[in-house]
Amino acid sequence: MTIALIAQEAGVSVPTVSKVINGRPEVAPETRRKVERLLLKHGYTRRTTLGDGPVGxxxxxxxxxxxxxxxxxxxxxxxxxxxxxxxxxxxxxxxxxxxxxxxxxxxxxxxxxxxxxxxxxxxxxxxxxxxxxxxxxxxxxxxxxxxxxxxxxxxTNWHGGLAATRHLLELGHRRIGMIGGPPDMLCSRARIDGYRAALETAGIPVDPALIHYGDFLVGSGHDRAHDLLSLPEPPTAIFAGSDLQAFGVFEAARQRGLRVPENLSVVGFDDIPLARSAWPPLTTVRQPxxxxxxxxxxxxxxxxxxxxxxxxxxxxxxxxxxxxxxxxxxx
Amino acid sequence: MTIALIAQEAGVSVPTVSKVINGRPEVAPETRRKVERLLLKHGYTRRTTLGDGPVGxxxxxxxxxxxxxxxxxxxxxxxxxxxxxxxxxxxxxxxxxxxxxxxxxxxxxxxxxxxxxxxxxxxxxxxxxxxxxxxxxxxxxxxxxxxxxxxxxxxTNWHGGLAATRHLLELGHRRIGMIGGPPDMLCSRARIDGYRAALETAGIPVDPALIHYGDFLVGSGHDRAHDLLSLPEPPTAIFAGSDLQAFGVFEAARQRGLRVPENLSVVGFDDIPLARSAWPPLTTVRQPxxxxxxxxxxxxxxxxxxxxxxxxxxxxxxxxxxxxxxxxxxx
DNA sequence: CAGAGGATCCGAAAAGTTTCGGCTAGACTT
DNA sequence: AAGTCTAGCCGAAACTTTTCGGATCCTCTG
CATH class of the missing domain: 3.40.50.2300 (Response regulator)
Incomplete structure (x- = not known):
């Protein structure tokens, strides 16, 4: 199947088909559609098989x-x-x-x-x-x-959220705050669901006031941590949806004179290279x-x-x- | 000037010239050299002028x-x-x-x-x-x-080194340690020379014992900082050749129970995004x-x-x- | 030492891409 | 209404790339 055959069937010239394939602009939308349909129908692929060649x-x-x-x-x-x-x-x-x-x-x-x-x-x-x-x-x-x-x-984001929360539970924490990523992201939701599952399995009711959402960046971790720590009954541990958010939590804790981990435990998610060099070194869920x-x-x-x-x-x-x-x- | 003309002059076929231009392997080294020489001589350029097209x-x-x-x-x-x-x-x-x-x-x-x-x-x-x-x-x-x-x-690495060291001098530091990058890197040498220039301008002799070298990574900052702080007369400030090294200095200082900036001032170089979020926020030389x-x-x-x-x-x-x-x- | 078995290199032919001029249709002027 | 412009679209021709088979030259056997 060559572009010449496609061109013939579409009633256009060879160059026109070439232009469609290569996304050049000077092709009328209708012509483009017609050719694209035929390309798809015939399952056209460039003759050249890359992969063993030097290109790619x-x-x-x-x-x-x-x-x-x-x-x-x-x-x-x-x-x-x-x-x-x-x-x-x-x-x-x-x-x-x-x-x-x-x-x-x-x-x-x-x-x-x-x-x-x-x-x-x-x-x-x-x-x-x-x-x-x-x-x-x-x-x-x-x-x-x-x-x-x-x-x-x-x-396995869900498992990661589960493991992180279990770890905090095993340490003895009962009020665990959660700072999630954007709630419409699947990966973020899965982590939060893992958190919920761990709590429920341990027989601890999930307090919606302890779950806050942000983006995955430092600033949102900082802001949400302040929100959580201002609660009448603040959490003793915070599970952040990303390491960056966890760093934001560190910052907020320091501003409030709280020491990590003595007064507040923090878990992140991702294990970015700096998690190890942070102070204190961050407990986190490694994502490969x-x-x-x-x-x-x-x-x-x-x-x-x-x-x-x-x-x-x-x-x-x-x-x-x-x-x-x-x-x-x-x- | 087309590849056909080059091919003719070189006494090879058009495909062969094409292969040379496109770096395909199946061309004998000698043939390749001959063609390359002719290409260079005639200043051959592909007919197509990219840049305004959709490619690039x-x-x-x-x-x-x-x-x-x-x-x-x-x-x-x-x-x-x-x-x-x-x-x-x-x-x-x-x-x-x-x-x-x-x-x-x-x-x-x-x-x-x-x-x-x-x-x-x-x-x-x-x-x-x-x-x-x-x-x-x-x-x-x-x-x-x-x-x-x-x-x-x-x-302007030299100016950066100068500015960082001047800043420390103005604060009143007199023994300033320097942790440089690899001494064979021009950018690294320039920073160190700026450091030297600042000291000399201030009339303070440069103590070679205060200048250590590493790579630009966290680990070397950590190790060299320990070296510097173990000196009989340790520095009161350290200028690191990179922010990462500065983080290593933070780590070493904490291990020795030294507080930054109370007991030790630290300046980095680069202004990577995390310099702002570190604790304490890092004074550094911003490189655009x-x-x-x-x-x-x-x-x-x-x-x-x-x-x-x-x-x-x-x-x-x-x-x-x-x-x-x-x-x-x-x- | 002849011959099989590779590996490498090259070019004819096939396939694909790009240029460039011409065509056409709509928009604007007179 | 006719002429003029312009922008978009297309294809002939020029150019380039890729495939594939054959030529050549080693290297290793029998």
């Missing part, structure tokens, strides 16, 4: 680059692609809406072998763009429920970010080689890392 | 991704390239030797518009690889003296990393469009950010 490009798509795990994901993807000599391209959307049409055109134009999308909710039509150009993609830690036929990689990205990269690479995937949804295990920010509550 | 790729080359400024540089380059719709590709060498031949081949194969090299000393032959393929490049914060005809972007990378990207982009550069070497100003990790020495 994987697009890594972020909504933003502020969060510290962005770097971990980049490193993981980089190490996996370096093995096969591929490069990785960083894209940032600066919006949670997902990429627009022009972005797909650019990606096609640079002949990307595959796309890794980080925590972004793509619409069906956006998946369609990728499929029409037969660009394989994997979603890492999606915000919403991933469509069942979309390949995705995540972490590098492995997740590396796995996603390998999945995309396999798909671009036409190999079938064994599993479309993979969750890597989180693990509790106990450091010095947690202790038994003061009697 | 800038390679950002790191020696490693561990340092926290890597992300700042990525963000700066990303914001500059996004303006023109170009993408950025991350490469990591994992060695200070600079990229090897296969890397240049890959870069050529993916039709990169330009390369930004982060603090890596390239040999003349490596510059030659890029020139032979007429790939423009800019070096950011080079380790060694950049060759005079190489475009580069840096920061994002702006540096953005400028480098714009330079590369301009070069790829064939525009001449006004200046081949640009240094962006550093600025002292005073926070809470510095105070007058205890009387």
């Amino acid at each position: 490009l994987i697009d890594l798509v972020f909504t933003e680059l502020e969060s510290p795990w962005a770097m971990e994901l980049i490193r993981g993807a980089e190490s996996a692609t370096r093995e096969v000599g591929a490069g990785i391209v960083i894209s940032v959307m600066h919006t949670h809406a997902g990429p627009g049409r022009d972005w797909f055109d650019r990606v096609a134009a640079r002949r990307t072998d595959g796309v890794i999308i980080v925590s972004s909710r793509l619409s069906a039509s956006q998946y369609g763009h990728l499929n029409a150009r037969s660009i394989p993609f994997v979603v890492v830690d999606p915000e919403g429920e991933p469509a069942p036929d979309v390949a995705s990689v995540g972490a 970010l590098q492995e997740m990205a590396a796995l996603a990269a390998r999945m995309v690479l396999a798909m671009s080689r036409g190999e079938p995937l064994e599993t479309r949804r993979v969750e890597l295990a989180t693990s509790l890392i106990v450091r010095d920010s947690t202790a038994a509550p003061r009697p | 790729l800038i390679d950002l080359v790191f020696t490693e991704l561990e340092s926290p400024w890597a992300m700042e540089l990525i963000r700066g380059a990303e914001s500059a390239t996004r303006e023109v719709g170009a993408g950025i590709v991350i490469s990591v060498m994992h060695t200070h030797a600079g990229p090897g031949r296969d890397w240049f081949d890959r870069v050529a194969a993916r039709r990169t518009d330009g390369v930004i090299i982060v603090s890596s000393r390239l040999s003349a032959s490596q510059y030659g690889h890029l020139n032979a393929r007429s790939i423009p490049f800019v070096v950011v914060d080079p380790e060694g003296e950049p060759a005079p005809d190489v475009a580069s972007v840096g920061a 990393l994002q702006e540096m990378a953005a400028l480098a990207a714009r330079m590369v982009l301009a070069m790829s469009r064939g525009e001449p550069l006004e200046t081949r070497r640009v240094e962006l100003a550093t600025s002292l950010i005073v926070r809470d990790s510095t105070a007058a020495p205890r009387p």
Whole structure:
């Protein structure tokens, strides 16, 4: 199946089909649609099979680059692609809406072998763009429920939330505050649900006043911690939805003259490199970010080689890392 | 000037020339050299002028991704390239030797518009690889003296070192320890020289025992700080060559029961995002990393469009950010 | 020492991409 | 209403890339 055949069937010239495939602008929308439909119907793929050649490009798509795990994901993807000599391209959307049409055109134009999308909710039509150009993609830690036929990689966030809360319970804490991430993010909700599950299993009723929401950044941890600590009956421990938020909690505690962990225990989530160097070293739930990205990269690479995937949804295990920010509550 | 003409003159076929240009492997070294020489001689450039089209790729080359400024540089380059719709590709060498031949081949194969090299000393032959393929490049914060005809972007490290040390002198410190980065890095040497200059201007002799060297990471800051604080006459302030090292100093101070800034003042260098959130908030010298990378990207982009550069070497100003990790020495 | 078995290199031919000029349709002027 | 402009769209032709098979040259046996 060559573009010449597609062109013939569509009643256009070869260059026009080439332009559609490569996302060049000078094609009328109607013509483009017609050609795209035929490309999809015939399952057209470039003759060239990348992967063993020296070329190869994987697009890594972020909504933003502020969060510290962005770097971990980049490193993981980089190490996996370096093995096969591929490069990785960083894209940032600066919006949670997902990429627009022009972005797909650019990606096609640079002949990307595959796309890794980080925590972004793509619409069906956006998946369609990728499929029409037969660009394989994997979603890492999606915000919403991933469509069942979309390949995705995540972490066992629920278990992580459970483990963190259990750890605090075992230390003897009974009032445990929770600072969650955005409630519409799946990964964030799962952590909070793990927290709830741990409490309920221990027979402790969940107090909604102890659950606050923010974004995953330092500032929200700081602000929500002040809210929690201003409660008439403040918590003796706080489980933050991210390490950054946990650092914000540290800050708030210091401003109130509270010592960690003597007066307040704090658990984070992510295990970013600085969690170890913080003071006190932060007890946190490790998320294997590098492995997740590396796995996603390998999945995309396999798909671009036409190999079938064994599993479309993979969750890597989180693990509790106990450091010095947690202790038994003061009697 | 088409590749057909080059092929004719070189006595090879058109495909062979194409392969040389695109760094494909199946060309004998001798043939490759011959063709490269002719390409250079005729100043061959692809007919297509990228830049205004939807394509466009800038390679950002790191020696490693561990340092926290890597992300700042990525963000700066990303914001500059996004303006023109170009993408950025991350490469990591994992060695200070600079990229090897296969890397240049890959870069050529993916039709990169330009390369930004982060603090890596390239040999003349490596510059030659890029020139032979007429790939423009800019070096950011080079380790060694950049060759005079190489475009580069840096920061005023010397002034930064001077400002940081002056700040400590003005607070009344007289014994100021210095933990430098690798002594063979130009940026690191400049900071130390600024430190020396400040002391000498103030009429204080430089005590070599107070100057220690490490890499730019947390661990070396920690170890060197212990060395300095074990001195018979320990310093009352430490100027670290990087924020990460400064965090290591914090750690060492805490282990010795020293309070910052009451017993020990600490100044860092870089102003990474976490410097503000650390405890105490770190006084540091801000390096405009994002702006540096953005400028480098714009330079590369301009070069790829064939525009001449006004200046081949640009240094962006550093600025002292005073926070809470510095105070007058205890009387 | 002949010959099988590779590995490497090259180019003819096929496939794909880009330029550039021309066509067309709507908008605007006279 | 006719002429003029302009922007968008398309395809012929020029250019480049990729595949694939054949040529050449080692290297290792029988």
